Amino acid sequence: MGGDQPADLFAAAVTSGALDLPLPGGGRTRERWAALRALGEQDLVLARLAEGHTDALAILAELGGHPPVPPNSRWGVWAAVPGSLTAVEEAGGWRLTGERPWCSGAVVCTHALVTASAPDGIRLFAVANPNDPVDGTWPAVGMAASDSRTVRFTSTPAEAVGKPGDYVGRAGFWHGAIGVAACWHGGAVGVARALLDSDRTASDPHAAAHLGGVDAALHGAGVALDAAAVVIDAEPGGDARWLAGRTRAIVERAASEVLERVGRALGAGPLCLDATHARRVADLTVYLRQSHGERDLAVLGEQVAQSGDPRW
Incomplete structure (x- = not known):
């Protein structure tokens, strides 16, 4: 490969x-x-x-109910600790803020599905990787190369996938x-x-x-x-x-x-x-x-x- x-x-x-x-x-x-x-x-x-x-x-x-997956995009599912991200719906769509731990492929993934706490419950969102990993959050020996660092979201645009x-x-x-x-x-x-x-x-x-x-x-x-x-x-x-x-x-x-x-x-x-x-x-x-x-x-x-x- x-x-x-x-x-x-x-x-x-x-x-x-x-x-x-x-x-x-x-x-x-x-x-x-x-x-x-x-x-x-x-x-x-x-x-x-x-x-x-x-x-x-x-x-x-x-x-x-989502747009087509971009060609050659690399996805992760970053769903640990749903409450670590908050979702707010604005005129232009949803935005996510917070820090999500355990994000495998924190740099190599181009997109991710993430859970977040919204006013109507825990929702799933599709996002482009904000590319803001937090240094020092994956000092692992085993699975070290998975780069499962914490990723920071700062009013990151997101699209809701499904219902709460x-x-x-x-x-x-x-x-x-x-x-x-x-x-x-x-x-x-x-x-x-x-x-x-x-x-x-x-x-x-x-x-x-x-x-x-x-x-x-x-x-x-x-x-x-x-x-x-x-x-x-x-x-x-x-x-x-x-x-x-x-x-x-x-x-x-x-x-x-x-x-x-x-x-x-x-x-x-x-x-x-x-x-x-x-x-x-x-x-x-x-x-x-x-x-x-x-x-x-x-x-x-x-x-x-x-x-x-x-x-x-």
């Missing part, structure tokens, strides 16, 4: 059309997530940027959440290849056992993602919250097991001497924390208890 840095790869992928993925729920959701998995295996920062861009395009398609509450109320919100898990899965495959390519498994039964555990975990996660895609394609407008919670939990656990097993099997060597592997491990460790851990599991458990029939 050209270039060595994730931001360069992302820009090239947009220009080449490589990120023109099938929309979720359109009959090719498995293909969409397979593409995100492949990007995650290649480079997790690239996958993070690509996931935001492809999710933004899916959101715009689902909610509609539409961003989280639409079916596709949960489809996008599973797309993130597809990236996690790809990142875990990338980490696992260090063990697969090692010659230790031929002489060390403990390393072989860890490789077996990795194989089972990754296969199970892949099956869960594929099964979720089938459900979403069959019921694109259905409530996928439970499905997303289950799938994300399965993939997160598998990825965490891969990190643990590969580290125990190979020791400190690759983490200290293989820069690519060390970055994969650091990136995956941070990216997995986009999950809310036990809070997400608690929500899942409540859904299971209320259902009375989890169909295990």
